[in-house]
Amino acid sequence: MTADPTEGDIDTHDLVRELVSSLHHLRHVDLDAVGPALGLAIPPQHPDPSQAGEVKSLSKQERLDLAFDALAQNNHEAVCARFLQRSDLAIELRHRVEDLIWERENWPQITTRTRRDIAEALDAFDAIWLEADGLLNLVKRHWVPRSHEWSFDPKDPYEPVVRHMFRFPNDWTTVEFFKEIGALDGGDRRFALFLEGLLSGSVNPSEARQRKMAAAISPILARAGLKITESGSTDGYPAFAIVAAGTRPRPAQLILFASRHGKPALRLRDVLDQSIEVLTGDDTVLAYDVPVSDRGLTWRDVESWWSHRKGISADQAKLELWRRLVTVCADVSPVQHALFTTYYDYAKDHDPLFALLPEVWLHWDPVSRRQRGENAFLDQRMDFLMLLPGLRRVVLEVDGEQHYATSSRQPSPRIYSETTRGDRDLRLTGYEVYRFSGYELSEDRATNTVAEFFNRLLARI
Incomplete structure (x- = not known):
């Protein structure tokens, strides 16, 4: 059909x-x-x-x-x-x-004026490149020049870039360069990736120059709801990423999830490198130790990690991991189990299928909360965590009585205030936080609740 x-x-x-x-x-x-x-x-x-x-x-x-x-x-x-x-x-x-x-990512709009302002800010530099091959490869990766119609070589649409940017570098201003390659009105995400390339060591192999260029365009990007973050290094030079304001500056490096009762044992293997060693076995907590890319974390990624970790087939890893996560959710509460299983039933035909990880450690303190007193971390564990494209960290919380009442089920303004303050702290550090009530996840409401929420959340990807 x-x-x-x-x-x-x-x-x-x-x-x-x-x-x-x-x-x-x-x-x-x-x-x-x-x-x-x-x-x-x-x-x-x-x-x-x-x-x-x-x-x-x-x-x-x-x-x-x-x-x-x-x-x-x-x-x-x-x-x-x-x-x-x-x-x-x-x-x-x-x-x-x-x-x-x-x-589909609902990327913040980068208007033509913003792009012109960025081009003019880059014009303050003698040239926007130090490595000609690096710039040419970047243009070939993201654009097809509009000026190819009058190219001296009809078979090479990039000949005008070589002529006006390298052989006669004073021919084009940066604004004219952006216009001719289509960068003034191309896709928002494409333009952001192009800027990341301009700031890279392959185009500008000078750390001082990279940082000056980033500083020159950062205030302009901020007006578009974007910011420049240093996401790591490539070939010895800083690597910069352009992300929506409010996102975390770096991809996740370690995820402790599927935590059973009790605090995992950790120690710093190398303080200078911030290398964390997990001493607790898999029976207590799972440690996903593969850096998450800016494409987000999928269920396939987690399956592959578990398969390699255990030396078992992909099918066996999928089944083992699923059983472990379902059991953890069921041990916590029926409503947490309902959200977890209903999400995967909803998303099973989606590709990519982004992983929904339960019982994820957010804060870890070797000292107990009772000993730490008022300075103790709030919300040490997250009910669920999703890592979505663009370095988005999405936290899902299922509100049980512990979020607003004492152990004797008496309403407590103090406990409720800690819950709301913890949410504020998360949001201010770049997490997206969404709460569900147990009522919404009851047997006759869970399917509609989950479908409505994730349809809207994943539509932004």
Whole structure:
């Protein structure tokens, strides 16, 4: 049955059809291999001879058309994401796929005026590059110059960039350069990634210069709700990321989750390197020790980590991990178990499936809360944590009586004030916090509650 896109999804429908058709240059045998990797059910060239009726071999285009027709609409974006892994994808197609995916992230708007102001701020430098090859590769990665129509080399749309930026570097101002490559009105996320590239060591291999350029454009980006953070280093030079204001400056490096009763035993292996060693076994807490990329943390990432950690198959790891997490949630409370299982039932057909991790340590103090007194950390553990693209950290809390009442079930303004203060602290340090009541997660309400919330949350990705 042919996919029947809704009006709002026509662009995605047409783009996926074009992507599938772009495989026409492959051999029949190559189509057999590439189909599963792209999430496509490409029928064989020679149908099963045991079928009744005349057996007719299929052309490559017929095979691709049938594969597209068999593709469910809710898998279109997943197929788009898989095509991005192909090195032979035409640059125009690659850009359209990227723009489609990035559009879903609800990236803050970067207006033309903001981009012009950034260009003018960069004009204060003699040139916006120290390494010509680095800048040219950056432009080729993100843009197709509009000036290619009058290129001296019709086969090379980037010849004008070489001519006006490198051979005659005074020909173009930075504003003109942005205009000619399409950066003044290209996608918001694409423009942000392009700026990250300009600030990189591959384009400007001078740390002092990198930092001066970042300082020059930071106030302008702030007006657009963005900020520049130092996310690490690449080839010995600082690596900068442009993120929405309020997000954490670095990806998560260690996640302690699925915590059972009791505090895990930790120690600093190397104080100078802030290297934390987890002494407690897996029976008490799980330690995800793989740095999380800015693409977020998916259930597949966690499965793969557990498979390698235990030296077991992916299927066995998936089953073991699922049982462990479900048991932890059930031990805490029925409503926490309801949120966890209902989310994965809701999201099982989504790709990527972002991991929802239960019982995650936020703060850790070797001294007990009773000993620490008023200076003790609030909300030492989070009920659930999701790490989404763009360094977003999403905390989900299920409100039981402990959030507003004493152990004798008497309402307590003090306990409630600690809960609300803990939320404020989290938000001010870049976490998104969402609370659910037990009533919302009762048996007859959980499905609708979870679907409504995650439809809106994940629509921003």
